[in-house]
Amino acid sequence: MPWLGCSLLLLLVIGCTDGEQHDDAYPRRPIKLIVPFAAGGGSDTFGRVIQNAIETHRLLPERLVIINVPGAGGTIGSRRVKHARPDGYTLLLLHEGILTARHSGSAAYGAEAFVPIAGTGNATQVVAVRDDSTYSDLPSLMREASRNPDSIVFSANIGAPSHFAGLMLQAKQPGSKFRYTQTGGGAKRFAALQGGHADVSSFSIAEYVQFKLSGIRALALLGPERHPDLPDLGTAIEQGFDVESQNMQFWWAPLGTPPDRVETIADALAAAMQTDEVRQTLAEMKITDTVLRGAALEAELQRRERRIAEVAPSAAVELPDFAMIALGCLALTAVAAFIRAVRRRSSGVPRPAADRTERETSAHTGQLAAIGCTTVCYVITLQFQLVRFVPITAAYALLIGGILVWPLIQSRRINATKATVALLIVSVLMSVVMHYLFTEVLVVDLP
Template identity: 30%
Template sequence: MLYTRCATLAASLLACLSALAASCASAQDTFPSKPIRIVVPYAAGGSTDQLARAIQQPMEKFLKQPVIVENKVGAGGAIGTESVVRSAPDGYTLVFGNSGPNAILPLLRKTPYDPVKDLRPISVVAVTPLILAVTANNPAKSLKDFLALAKKSGSSWNFGSVGNGSLSHLTGEYFNSMAGLDLLHIPFNGGAPLMIALASGQLQAAFITGLDGMAMAQAGKVRYLAVTSPARTKIFPKLPAIAEQVPGFHSVAWFGVLAPRGVPDAVAEKLHEAVVYAVGRPEVEKMFTARQVEAHSSSPQELAQMIRDDMKQWGAVAKHSNIHLD
């Protein structure tokens, strides 16, 4: 009797495993069978939106289904991100995330989602350092000059950011702490007003993206001094890394695709393959380079680790500098 029961149990378990394998294979074979939405939690035309739309057509080619980019703005990216968290975990709704709503924002205020528990990383799409930029008439001609002058000037020198709690804000406070400076933070509502203020001389410095600063830098209205990546980059090979003068300093922005937690493994794998294919297209790399970001795909595990690392780094900075959003 015992042998019969064990045999029956083993047969049932084998049947369940076979059914699960068949289900996964079926999901891989049939997905996708309808259009896929990629939610960008920022306004159309911005840097995040431009990068998302760059991978749109290559993903369509790989998946053989329409890929629709949809903008859902508000609350620093939280509204669009939450809409994806609350969607069905079937792989048909994704978010084009970045270090803001997917790592930093939940550290500074309560968000209706947990970036680690509620989202499944698919792949990184691009990475970029921020750039320490100064107004064209700033007497600092190099990073070494800037550090020396800023230490003498104390809080009479300032730095601008694209807003309270942004990566550019946290990077500036991190720079203060690591370099022993006391630059005063001046927040702006986005990259455009920040660049206008920097170019006009209202600011001594700012941590900006290459995309935000490109026009002003090419016009000679602002000057780049250094990048925030741990080492020099192929996008800005002539710019020193801040870490060359401030050992250990690093701040890197990333962009990536994430799905709701609960998406089947086979579907997540198909999406990963599609994103990697898209990021690897020469036309996508060319477009990214022109916008001064580096095309970079990754494993889901690498993106998950980047999120955890960001939360650890920026959580400590926010606590040290008493940064929070009401």
């Protein structure tokens, strides 16, 4: 097949030119910051405060563009960054939900799948109940949770820090157990309390201050010390429960990102956190203007990881690898078809001219099988990032086109050389245009 050699040549040529051009100047184009939650939430607001400071004070030569990728408790957005090219142009902003997701079974990976850039801010959690609740303090709540396990409904975002706040509390009271209900973000958890669908939940200080006048009451602060905005609220530690739950906003890069680029971003974040407008805004949001990087950041992540691992629920049930099962079924089908074809040829039974329809059907089936196998190889190559998007897509389009026009070439209805040149031009243009559409217009990271 003439296009087979062309496709291999195309793969080599474009592969050589499509690679990233290493340049000491960074960044040379806008940086995408993936916020794995909906716009308007706490993480999104925090990210935009830092983004505004970076642009206002020109802390980076290029823009920081926030892209909201909500869903699955932050794992959809984090997975995108995990598989992004490690060039410093795709970053992730995700609090310790990146740690709780793995321990709750929501994700198969955690902090080890990324390069930590910095930890910024610290939002302490508050345990709260309705104003008319019979629980006057944290000990009374935990005694009831111990006397009647599973009777107190804890509103949480399962697998997120709000869920683990409850798990940490019940771990400190022997025999206690909450009945967790999946609710969602702070506003939804407040609605669950207010509507009588839940008995207790955890909120950030900013959320609690916002909802307090609408009918909720705090039992304890889950921080190492009292907060100046809530001076009369005792900590869980003061009430006999050694529990801390503080949400820090962590910045991550794909594994393999050059250290100098990680440092460039860390420097910009540290500078942004020192600006007056950021400090003022974070004070209004009841967030401590903390900045951790380097060894201090690693130590804090390990400390939080240990604390979360101690109370993590049982591991999730391992699901079958459906992708490999499907691939195995396809391979078995191909082998069965090949054996059948060999047996027919070796039988030596003469085929009458009237059997032309059957031969055409067989040829069509073989064509579909070739297209299917080529498509599977293409998807696997993209999934494991074995080859860059442009060359593999161009080669795939060339092969598929060749498979489709081969019968016409065999019957001499079209010229082989002209068909190959036309397919080569179309496949290259299509791959380049698709790459531009996905990366520049739809802002989707490709291998």
